[in-house]
Amino acid sequence: MGDIDLGIIGYVSHLPQSMTVALGAAFSFQYRKEPRVALTFTGDGASSEGAFSESLNLAAVLKLPIVFILEDNQYAYSTPSKYQYAITDLVARATAFGLPGITVAGNNVLDVRSTTIKAIDRARNGDGPTLIKANTMRMEGHALHDSAEYVPKELLDEWKVKDPIENYKTMLYEKGILNKQTEKILKEQINKEVSDGEQWAENSPYPDPSTLTEGVYA
Numbered sequence: 697m698g699d700i701d702l703g704i705i706g707y708v709s710h711l712p713q714s715m716t717v718a719l720g721a722a723f724s725f726q727y728r729k730e731p732r733v734a735l736t737f738t739g740d741g742a743s744s745e746g747a748f749s750e751s752l753n754l755a756a757v758l759k760l761p762i763v764f765i766l767e768d769n770q771y772a773y774s775t776p777s778k779y780q781y782a783i784t785d786l787v788a789r790a791t792a793f794g795l796p797g798i799t800v801a802g803n804n805v806l807d808v809r810s811t812t813i814k815a816i817d818r819a820r821n822g823d824g825p826t827l828i829k830a831n832t833m834r835m836e837g838h839a840l841h842d843s844a845e846y847v848p849k850e851l852l853d854e855w856k857v858k859d860p861i862e863n864y865k866t867m868l869y870e871k872g873i874l875n876k877q878t879e880k881i882l883k884e885q886i887n888k889e890v891s892d893g894e895q896w897a898e899n900s901p902y903p904d905p906s907t908l909t910e911g912v913y914a
């Protein structure tokens with residue numbers, strides 16, 4: 697789930713605990729004067745927990761180079777937004793702590809990309825953090841054990857046509873960037889990469905139990 701050589705820190709949770717880890721990384725970039733930016737994801741339900749507010753607050757006060765992406769998929773596990781918070785738009789949570797909050801159509805790949813690049817540039821220029829709120833819909837359960845029967849079928853139908861992958865693919869076809877043959881080659885390459893990775897994992901030895909407490913500070 698992480699690869700420190702690629703700058704990806706192992707994921708703690710989509711609840712706000714990963715935000716505090718990213719905050720620490722952002723602080724280290726600022727302290728060491730490195731031109732780097734931390735980026736982290738969280739959920740709408742996670743934004744009702746304390747660590748979310750604490751992270752936004754400290755990032756704004758210290759003007760840390762960090763981008764928070766809040767995926768607003770309308771459900772916190774089985775709780776719909778209206779039972780979860782009293783404000784009308786979660787983006788107000790950025791305003792409350794004094795950092796810019798930007799809403800983006802979360803299913804539009806190119807919009808998310810360009811908005812994120814702007815926020816990253818802003819952070820790299822020393823202008824501080826941004827919260828990007830991406831509007832989307834959770835099309836499946838919170839996890840594999842959750843069949844999400846509590847989600848109205850009409851809502852799923854409404855969002856099905858907004859599938860970001862299908863729509864992006866259609867756009868690539870329309871622009872002539874992708875065609876049946878290039879799609880086939882791409883899929884084969886990706887499948888190979890995944891099965892190579894799977895094999896590598898299966899063939900790798902289990903970690904030595906004596907390393908269990910390494911890197912644990914609390």
Ligand SMILES: Cc1ncc(C[n+]2csc(CCOP(=O)(O)OP(=O)(O)O)c2C)c(N)n1
Binds near residue numbers: 711738739773774
């Ligand atoms: C640290 C922590 N606090 C609380 C929970 C309990 N919990 C599990 S899911 C959830 C709601 C998550 O909502 P959201 O962030 O919207 O994620 P989604 O359901 O959309 O995947 C909560 C509070 C948990 N697993 N971990």
Ligand SMILES: [Mg+2]
Binds near residue numbers: 767768770771772
């Ligand atoms: Mg959610």
